[in-house]
Structure formats: structure tokens, C-alpha cells
Amino acid sequence: MKINSFCLTCLIQMQESQVRKFDDEEKKMKYMREILAFLSSCNPDLSAPALVKPLSRIYEKYWGIRDGMAEVKKEFNDFLLSMEKDIEEQIRKHADPLEAALCFARTGNYIDYAAVKDISKEKLLELFEEQGKEGLDRKEYERLLGDLKKAQKLVYLTDNCGEVVLDKIALKILREYYPALEMTAVVRGAPVVNDADIEAAHATGLDTVVRVIDNGSDIAGTDLNDINDEAREEIESSDIIISKGQGNFETIHGCGLNIYYLFLCKCDWFMRRFRAGRYQGMLVNERRILREGDISA
Numbered sequence: 633m634k635i636n637s638f639c640l641t642c643l644i645q646m647q648e649s650q651v652r653k654f655d656d657e658e659k660k661m662k663y664m665r666e667i668l669a670f671l672s673s674c675n676p677d678l679s680a681p682a683l684v685k686p687l688s689r690i691y692e693k694y695w696g697i698r699d700g701m702a703e704v705k706k707e708f709n710d711f712l713l714s715m716e717k718d719i720e721e722q723i724r725k726h727a728d729p730l731e732a733a734l735c736f737a738r739t740g741n742y743i744d745y746a747a748v749k750d751i752s753k754e755k756l757l758e759l760f761e762e763q764g765k766e767g768l769d770r771k772e773y774e775r776l777l778g779d780l781k782k783a784q785k786l787v788y789l790t791d792n793c794g795e796v797v798l799d800k801i802a803l804k805i806l807r808e809y810y811p812a813l814e815m816t817a818v819v820r821g822a823p824v825v826n827d828a829d830i831e832a833a834h835a836t837g838l839d840t841v842v843r844v845i846d847n848g849s850d851i852a853g854t855d856l857n858d859i860n861d862e863a864r865e866e867i868e869s870s871d872i873i874i875s876k877g878q879g880n881f882e883t884i885h886g887c888g889l890n891i892y893y894l895f896l897c898k899c900d901w902f903m904r905r906f907r908a909g910r911y912q913g914m915l916v917n918e919r920r921i922l923r924e925g926d927i928s929a
Contacts, residue, residue: 633679633881633882633883633885633886634676634677634678634679635674635676635678635679635680635683636901638899638900638901638904639679639680639882639901640671640680642680642899642901643671643680643683643684643687644667644668644671647663647664647667647687647691648664650691651663651664651691651694651695654695659694662694663690663691663694663695666690666694667687667690670686670687670690671683671687674686679853679855679882679883680882681746681851681852681853681855681879681882681883682851682853682855682858682883684746684851684852685850685851701745701823701825701826702823704745704793704826705793705794705826705832706793706835708743708792708793708794708795708826709793709794709796709797709832709835709836711753711794712740712794712795712797712798712836713797713836716797716800716801719736719760719798719801720801720804723736723801723805729805730802730805730806730809731767731768731773733798733801733802733805733806734768734802734894734915735763735766735767735768735913736760736763736798736801736802737795737798737799737801737802737876737894738763738768738876738894738895738896738913738914738915739756739759739760739763739798739896739913740756740792740794740795740796740797740798740799741791741792741795741876741877741878741894741895741896741898742755742756742759742795742896742898742911743756743792743793743794743795743826744791744792744825744826744877744878744879744898745792745825745826746825746826746852746879747878747898747899748898759896759911763913766912766913768913768915769914769915769916772892772915772916772917772920773915775917776872776892776915776917779871779872779890779892780806780809780810780813780872781810782871783810783813783871783872784812784813784814784871785813785814785815785816785869785870785871785872786806786810786813786814786815786816786870786871786872786873786874787815787816787817787818787866787867787870787872787873787874788803788815788816788817788818788842788873788874788876789817789818789854789867789873789874789875789876789877789880789884790817790818790819790827790828790833790838790876791827791828791876791877791879791880791895792825792826792827792828792877793826793827793828793832794826795828795876795877796819796828796832796833796836796838797836797838799817799838799876800836800837800838800841803815803817803838803841803842804841807841807842815842815843816842816843816844816845816866816870817833817838817842817843817844817845818844818845818846818847818854818863818866818867819832819833819838819844819845819846819847820846820847820849820850820851820852821846821847821848821849821850821859821860821863822849822850823850824850824851824852825852827852827879829846830844830846845862845863845866846860846863847859847860847863848860848862848863851883852879853877853879853880853881853882853883853884854867854875854880854883854884855883855884856868856884856887867889868889870889870890871890872890872892873889873890873891873892874891874892874894875891875892875893875894876894876895877895878895878896878897878898878899878902880893880895881893881895884918885918885921886922887918888918888919888922889918889919890917890918890919891917891918891919892915892916892917892918893914893915893916893917893918894913894914894915895913895914896911896912896913896914897909897910897911897912897913897914898910898911
């Protein structure tokens with residue numbers, strides 16, 4: 633998905649917010665001028681997550697390497713792991729456990745430090761309470777079930793830490809429903825924001841449920857031009873792909889593969905494009921979006 637005016641504005645605001653606490657105003661001006669110069673001449677075909685990578689290099693040039701998010705990632709992995717048994721029991725009591733598992737996994741997409749400024753465990757629990765009422769888009773879910781019945785190979789693109797525990801439950805139930813389906817989960821290839829990587833896959837036990845590979849990239853998404861050969865071959869040879877989160881949508885949308893996107897709308901552009909409220913859950917298919925064109929107002 634190419635960058636647009638909404639994303640460009642958001643990127644600029646994000647860079648300013650990261651240096652607001654610093655005192656050296658002259659240095660901040662030089663930094664922001666370099667940021668603006670880069671964005672004004674960057675490749676317009678790149679997605680916003682792909683642009684974050686070179687923007688981070690500019691940040692490091694002026695301010696050094698940021699503190700990692702290891703503590704935050706562990707905190708939310710541990711928090712969701714502490715609830716895993718209860719959530720799974722609740723899911724299995726549902727009339728349609730697979731739909732319930734996908735709804736919980738989608739709700740976990742709230743844990744996104746790149747898109748949500750004031751993440752709280754209380755809000756996540758509130759969203760868990762609400763997600764059961766919303767369900768999945770009925771027509772799209774029926775199409776997903778139809779594709780799952782015919783598929784031989786599925787790739788599941790993960791997004792954030794914490795959220796990945798809910799992905800684990802969804803993949804476990806998918807395996808029970810479709811035992812002959814070959815499944816692979818793809819995580820990030822390096823630490824980026826609070827996204828799930830191989831370390832998170834091990835810590836949460838995701839790798840005990842399905843095969844897990846990393847994509848070799850430190851972009852907060854799945855850019856087919858940036859990931860390693862193994863991940864790209866897995867994705868392109870898959871019959872069906874479940875893609876979690878806005879970052880994955882932003883980086884892979886437009887490829888034309890049979891992707892079912894599962895995410896919460898967390899920013900103004902996504903809300904406008906999908907005519908949705910903040911934190912409203914979406915299940916949409918790549919090919920149908922491409923056929924229907926831009927559905928924004």
C-alpha cells in the first residue's frame with residue numbers, strides 16, 4: 633500500500649513526538665528538517681512501515697539508538713499467557729469456537745505501540761468483553777471457511793507481542809478443524825517496536841503449535857521486497873494467508889494473493905477507508921478489495 637497524505641502526516645507527527653522531550657531546540661530543528669527533506673523526496677510507492685526504517689536511521693544519527701521494548705513485550709506476553717487457559721476455555725464454550733478464536737486474536741491487535749498511544753490492560757479487557765458481540769463479517773467468514781476446506785497450505789502473518797498468544801489459540805483450533813492443513817506462522821526477523829519475533833514465538837509457545845519462521849526483516853510489516861527468500865516463498869506458495877494487523881496490511885496489500893486481513897482500525901486513515909469506528913474489527917479479503925477498488929468515502 634503506497635503512502636498517502638494521512639500516513640505522511642502521521643509519520644511527521646511521530647518523529648516530532650519522539651524528540652519533544654529533548655532540550656536542544658537547534659538540534660531538534662536540524663533533525664526535523666532532515667526528516668522533512670527525506671520524506672519530501674522518498675519513493676512514493678513505499679508503505680509507511682517501510683519508511684519507518686530509514687527514519688529510524690536518521691533518529692539514531694542525532695539521538696543514538698532507542699531503548700528497546702523488551703520489557704513491554706515480555707509484560708504483554710506474560711499478561712496474555714496468564715489469561716490463556718481462561719480465554720481458551722471461553723472460546724471452546726462458544727457456538728463456533730473458530731470464529732470466537734479469530735475474534736479474540738483480532739482484538740489482541742489493540743496491543744500496538746506504533747498505532748496506539750495510550751495502551752492499557754484495562755482497555756484490552758474492555759475490548760475482550762465487546763468483541764464477542766461483534767463477531768466476524770458473516771459473508772467474508774463463510775468465504776474463509778470455504779477456502780480453508782479446499783486449502784492445503786496456510787500462512788499466518790503475526791503482528792504484536794501479547795497478541796501472539798491469542799494467535800496461538802486460533803492456530804491450535806484451526807489445526808483441530810483442519811488437521812491435514814499445512815500451517816506456518818511468520819514473525820519479524822528482528823526486534824521492531826513491540827512486534828513478535830522468534831524470541832516471542834519461543835516465549836509464548838507459538839512454536840509448539842505450528843512451524844514458525846522469521847521473515848528476515850526489521851520492517852513492522854510484511855514487505856515482499858524486503859523479507860527473506862524462505863518467507864516470501866512460503867507466502868507466495870500458500871493457498872490462503874491470514875494476515876494480522878495494520879502494519880501487515882500496509883506493507884502487503886496490493887500483491888493480489890489470497891489474503892484474509894484480520895485487524896482493528898486504530899487510526900484515522902483505516903477508519904475512513906473501511907468506514908469503521910476506532911477499534912472496530914475487520915475481516916477483509918485482498919482479492920475482493922482489489923476488485924472493488926478503494927472503498928474509502
